[in-house]
Amino acid sequence: MYDIVILGGGPGGYVAAERAGRMGKKVLLVEKERLGGVCLNHGCVPTKSLLNSAKLYLHALNSENYGVTVQGAEFSLEKAMKWKQNVVNTMVGGIEFLMKENGVDVVMGEGTVHADGSVSVGNETYKGNSLIIASGSSPFLPPVPGIESSTVITSRDLLQMEKLPGSLTVIGGGVIGMEFASLFSSVGVTVTVIEMLEEVLPMMDKRMAKMVRASMEEVDFRLSSRVTRIKNDRVFFEQNGKEQSVQSDYILVAVGRKANVESFKNAGIAMGRGFVMVDERMRTNLPNIYAIGDVTGKSMLAHSASRMGEVAVNTIAGKKDRMRYNAIPWALYTTLEAAGCGLTEDAAKKEGRSIHVGKYQMKNNSRFYAEHGKAAGLCKIVADADTGVILGIHFVGGVSSELIGGAAVIIESELRIQEIKEVIYPHPSLSEVIRDAVWQINQGGNDA
Amino acid sequence: MYDIVILGGGPGGYVAAERAGRMGKKVLLVEKERLGGVCLNHGCVPTKSLLNSAKLYLHALNSENYGVTVQGAEFSLEKAMKWKQNVVNTMVGGIEFLMKENGVDVVMGEGTVHADGSVSVGNETYKGNSLIIASGSSPFLPPVPGIESSTVITSRDLLQMEKLPGSLTVIGGGVIGMEFASLFSSVGVTVTVIEMLEEVLPMMDKRMAKMVRASMEEVDFRLSSRVTRIKNDRVFFEQNGKEQSVQSDYILVAVGRKANVESFKNAGIAMGRGFVMVDERMRTNLPNIYAIGDVTGKSMLAHSASRMGEVAVNTIAGKKDRMRYNAIPWALYTTLEAAGCGLTEDAAKKEGRSIHVGKYQMKNNSRFYAEHGKAAGLCKIVADADTGVILGIHFVGGVSSELIGGAAVIIESELRIQEIKEVIYPHPSLSEVIRDAVWQINQGGNDA
Numbered sequence: 006m007y008d009i010v011i012l013g014g015g016p017g018g019y020v021a022a023e024r025a026g027r028m029g030k031k032v033l034l035v036e037k038e039r040l041g042g043v044c045l046n047h048g049c050v051p052t053k054s055l056l057n058s059a060k061l062y063l064h065a066l067n068s069e070n071y072g073v074t075v076q077g078a079e080f081s082l083e084k085a086m087k088w089k090q091n092v093v094n095t096m097v098g099g100i101e102f103l104m105k106e107n108g109v110d111v112v113m114g115e116g117t118v119h120a121d122g123s124v125s126v127g128n129e130t131y132k133g134n135s136l137i138i139a140s141g142s143s144p145f146l147p148p149v150p151g152i153e154s155s156t157v158i159t160s161r162d163l164l165q166m167e168k169l170p171g172s173l174t175v176i177g178g179g180v181i182g183m184e185f186a187s188l189f190s191s192v193g194v195t196v197t198v199i200e201m202l203e204e205v206l207p208m209m210d211k212r213m214a215k216m217v218r219a220s221m222e223e224v225d226f227r228l229s230s231r232v233t234r235i236k237n238d239r240v241f242f243e244q245n246g247k248e249q250s251v252q253s254d255y256i257l258v259a260v261g262r263k264a265n266v267e268s269f270k271n272a273g274i275a276m277g278r279g280f281v282m283v284d285e286r287m288r289t290n291l292p293n294i295y296a297i298g299d300v301t302g303k304s305m306l307a308h309s310a311s312r313m314g315e316v317a318v319n320t321i322a323g324k325k326d327r328m329r330y331n332a333i334p335w336a337l338y339t340t341l342e343a344a345g346c347g348l349t350e351d352a353a354k355k356e357g358r359s360i361h362v363g364k365y366q367m368k369n370n371s372r373f374y375a376e377h378g379k380a381a382g383l384c385k386i387v388a389d390a391d392t393g394v395i396l397g398i399h400f401v402g403g404v405s406s407e408l409i410g411g412a413a414v415i416i417e418s419e420l421r422i423q424e425i426k427e428v429i430y431p432h433p434s435l436s437e438v439i440r441d442a443v444w445q446i447n448q449g450g451n452d453a
Numbered sequence: 454m455y456d457i458v459i460l461g462g463g464p465g466g467y468v469a470a471e472r473a474g475r476m477g478k479k480v481l482l483v484e485k486e487r488l489g490g491v492c493l494n495h496g497c498v499p500t501k502s503l504l505n506s507a508k509l510y511l512h513a514l515n516s517e518n519y520g521v522t523v524q525g526a527e528f529s530l531e532k533a534m535k536w537k538q539n540v541v542n543t544m545v546g547g548i549e550f551l552m553k554e555n556g557v558d559v560v561m562g563e564g565t566v567h568a569d570g571s572v573s574v575g576n577e578t579y580k581g582n583s584l585i586i587a588s589g590s591s592p593f594l595p596p597v598p599g600i601e602s603s604t605v606i607t608s609r610d611l612l613q614m615e616k617l618p619g620s621l622t623v624i625g626g627g628v629i630g631m632e633f634a635s636l637f638s639s640v641g642v643t644v645t646v647i648e649m650l651e652e653v654l655p656m657m658d659k660r661m662a663k664m665v666r667a668s669m670e671e672v673d674f675r676l677s678s679r680v681t682r683i684k685n686d687r688v689f690f691e692q693n694g695k696e697q698s699v700q701s702d703y704i705l706v707a708v709g710r711k712a713n714v715e716s717f718k719n720a721g722i723a724m725g726r727g728f729v730m731v732d733e734r735m736r737t738n739l740p741n742i743y744a745i746g747d748v749t750g751k752s753m754l755a756h757s758a759s760r761m762g763e764v765a766v767n768t769i770a771g772k773k774d775r776m777r778y779n780a781i782p783w784a785l786y787t788t789l790e791a792a793g794c795g796l797t798e799d800a801a802k803k804e805g806r807s808i809h810v811g812k813y814q815m816k817n818n819s820r821f822y823a824e825h826g827k828a829a830g831l832c833k834i835v836a837d838a839d840t841g842v843i844l845g846i847h848f849v850g851g852v853s854s855e856l857i858g859g860a861a862v863i864i865e866s867e868l869r870i871q872e873i874k875e876v877i878y879p880h881p882s883l884s885e886v887i888r889d890a891v892w893q894i895n896q897g898g899n900d901a
Contacts, residue, residue: 016880045819050881054823061516065523068509072533075513077524085520092823099817308880315874326875334879344879369547371493375502375540404855410876410884411859417876418866426763427774428858428865431782431792432464432756433498436858 007033009321010124010133012116012268015042016307017298018139019100021314026107028322033131034109035116035124040100042141043299044307046093047161052184054092055164056338058085059191063340070378080192082169089164118269122294135293135321138269138281139314142262142299151235157256160185169194170254174240176232178205180337182259183217187339190223197225197251199232199242208335210349213401216381220341227251264300278302285327287317295320309333332417336406341381344409347397347416348387359390361422363446365438367402372433377403384438388446393421395443403435411436422446455481457769458572458581460564460716463490464755465746466587467548469762474555476770481579482557483564483572488548490589491747492755494541495609500632502540503612504786506533507639511788518826528640530617537612566717570742583741583769586717586729587762590710590747599683605704608633618642618702622688624680626653628785630707631665635787638671645673645699647680647690656783658797661849664829668789675699712748726750733775735765743768757781780865784854789829792857795845795864796835807838809870811894813886815850820881825851832886836894841869843891851883859884870894 009025011018014036022034039046058080065078104111114126123132144159146152160181173189175182178200190196198205205226206214218226230244241250264280275282275290280302287295295317298310312328319326334346353360367373367382382402388395398412415425422443430437457473459466462484470482487494506528513526552559562574571580592607594600608629621637623630626648638644646653653674654662666674678692689698712728723730723738728750735743743765746758760776767774782794801808815821815830830850836843846860863873870891878885 044880050819050823053820053881057824058516058520061512061519061521064509064512065516065521065526068506068513069532071509071536072506072529072531073509073513073526074529074532075523075526077522078513079522081520081522083520084517084522088519089823092819095822096819306880308877308885311880312875312877333877336879336882371498371540371544372501374543375498375537376505404852406879406882407852407855407884408858410856410878410882410887411862413878414859414862414866414868414873414876418862418868418872420862420866424866425862427760428862429756429760429781430858430861431784431854432492432754432759433501434784434854434858436855437756439858 007031007131007133009033009135009137009318010131011035011137011139012118012124013042013139013141013298014040014100014111015139015141015298015310016044017310017314018042018137019104020311021137021139021297021318022109023103023107024315025318025321026104026109028318030322032109033133034104034111035126035131036111036113037115039097040104040111041093041097045096045100047164049307050096051089051093051164052160052188053338054089055085056184056188056340058088059188060340063191082166082192086167116268118272120272122291135295137314137317138274138289138294138296138300139298139310140265140268140300142264142305144258145261145263146258147260149232149235152258154235154237154256156238156254157235157258160257160259163255163257171195172253173255173257174199174251174253175257175259176240177259177261178202178226179259179261180206180335182257183337183339185257185259186224187221190221191340195253196223197227197253199227199230199240199251201229201231203229206337209343209345210385210399211351213343213383213385213399216383216401217337217339217341217343220381221339262299262305264302266300286320287313287328288320304330304333306333306335332413334409334413336409338406341402342405343401344405345397345399346409346412347395349397349399350385350387353387353396360396361388361390361446362386363388363442363444365442365445367435367438370433370435370438370441372435373403373438375433384442386439386442386446388422393423394419395421395425398439408436408439412439455479455579455581457481457583457585457766458579459483459585459587460566460572461490461587461589461746462488462548462559463587463589463746463758464492465758465762466490466585467552468759469585469587469745469766470557471551471555472763473766473769474552474557476766478770480557481581482552482559483574483579484559484561485563487545488552488559489541489545493544493548495612497755498544499537499541499612500608500636501786502537503533504632504636504788506536507636508788511639530614530640534615564716566720568720570739583743585762585765586722586737586742586744586748587746587758588713588716588748590712590753592706593709593711594706595708597680597683600706602683602685602704604686604702605683605706608705608707611705620644620701621703621705622647622699622701623705623707624688625707625709626674627707627709628654628783630705631785631787633705633707634672635669638669639788643701644671645675645701647675647678647688647699649677649679651677654785657791657793658833658847659799661791661831661833661847664831664849665785665787665789665791668829669787710747710753712750714748734768735761735776736768752778752781754781754783780861782857782861784857786854789850790853791849792853793845793847794857794860795843797845797847798833798835801835801844808844809836809838809894810834811836811890811892813890813893815883815886818881818883818886818889820883821851821886823881832890834887834890834894836870841871842867843869843873846887856884856887860887
């Protein structure tokens, strides 16, 4: 008898297992494939490894202005993939170690949840006082005629590719689509992105999404375009009422992800729109059954899943904790990075909130200019007009993905304009743009 | 008649001028050389530009493992210097614009402060209701026999160098000495660093300072070594009671900086140990005369000077503000970066504080490993054992210099261990090491 059985060893499940093990709970973690889940094995981590290789390649090509000339720069997909796989394997090993260190039992195999909360794996059945479902998600393939074509692939397939294709069509201009478009176009692949909405990256501030798109000059973007069918290696889509098409070696479908529900479909867990319904303590409708991560559809990000795992474990342990969604950062690791946390200007206005907005061009920051010249870059801060509380911080450019952690601290802590003005950021650093953007907020007073 | 006259247009003076101008004050800024001061023209900014060039050169040389091969890579000091000068000139132009935009009058020339607080520049005398002295500092040349040798140079000279020297001896293993040692050794110059203390970088956690030193494998470090004399191109020093010497093309002296006091030496301003004495509102002993930045010797960093400028301006405007020194970050931009904010473990123990320490190896972070493999990297968190308040955050490795801004928010806001555990950092990002290091703190309880 376990204290906690956890179904799924991704960033939700393995973090929950570690935290619970650390508390002294007896924990079983069931994983059908490999610890680390999609994020580590087929998602965020390998993508970032390859994108780093692409960025190093661009450095090699484009550093002459900074005093570095290079002859004969070449990108080897084979080597980049080999390194990526080393990264994945090393990190999976790290999680295995973490599980041992915290006394977590791990069973490899496909789990099936029964109505009483027990979980079968093969011939064995395991029971815990509590069950945490962290079964994750899979790429959603839309019901487009021809989607079964052999040229249609998912992000997972692309991460195993052995040879660079000549051309790639990406259906879907969200985070996954844009990162792969950036990666492959950087190393010479002809890339077309087809997006149904009028702009890519719908979670972003419109203006900033446009900056990212504009930075990918080599990519052919087809916005407001609805894919109608696929025939072999050709995608047909409707743009401005006209049918058009594009041919390519591969077609990446990246239009969203669906919850993995197979393992618990007969257990009586309440669902909504295809995802498990949970409250702010990650409780499902059934007593002692919790769900965390992508399967809840609440915030399909690895770090959200990890935090949900902590909330579930704390709840099981009788500690007060709740999941909050207002200060979850996201980051886009395209060669021009972007990141955000909290409300965008657009979203705040849609909510009818009274806000102040501060903007700062990164090229006015000395470190940014030294390292990127006049490249695109912007920081935008959204604050509540009445209280001065910072509601949103958004970046395009530089190491946005590393600045956003500090921004999450600000939003989670509900810091105010005046408090940020008194924070001392190091000079010269890109992080100064946060303070500089805050200083651009005109609160209508002579506040220094 | 001005509201405020400011002597010195560095990061103390120009920020004070901008903030005051923005408030509607009538401001005069006196600068003897060029807006931006030492930091922008001869210090932090040009150094960081050159260090970025060096880092790009190392990328070009060492990216094969990540999939990028080059036939040959060359570092051109001429081009790197040209870009650096472009950066400096562009940023100086930005400050000039900022001054105009905020209605600040700028007078170029050497100012002399009189006992009544007026300032003469050439034949003109200017008077303000308040005076802010922001005259900065200059390299300190120790009274070592032979220091007048033509091979002895300062950081300022090095930043104007037209040809790479074959060899360089650096006297002083502080931030300036280490950054230049890193820069020049990275591009093939034979570098020796002579440091009087037993370890370089005395403001750092000892173990982390050692990591930085160890990363600079090509540099010959002579620790616990006291320079006794210089003869032409040879530095003599005593190490373990024995006289030794090293010969090099140039000798960089970087043992500290002294306040620039010439301009106000007859004004009756109270001094202590060679620096202007100020209170926490930046007031000197004389009514309506303030001092900020390096000339106070309080925290000789550009960002400290800027914040001091804001405190002085707020004080003049009758707003409550005070300078705090506990949350000032520093960053070291050597090819292995390091940064810190708040108390080190060593310092906390010396103060006799009861603390918890959390450490996290960066190579266990997936983004770090993807981008740097098993390179050196560590995050160390120091927290008060009783309250859980975070007192210090220190990094070696990766983009430490950009992570430390977020750390400064934590320390300035006096956040606690439990609060950081609830912050969601993006995955995979290096910024996660802060949360991971916090989780390593054993508070003696089963806290998840």
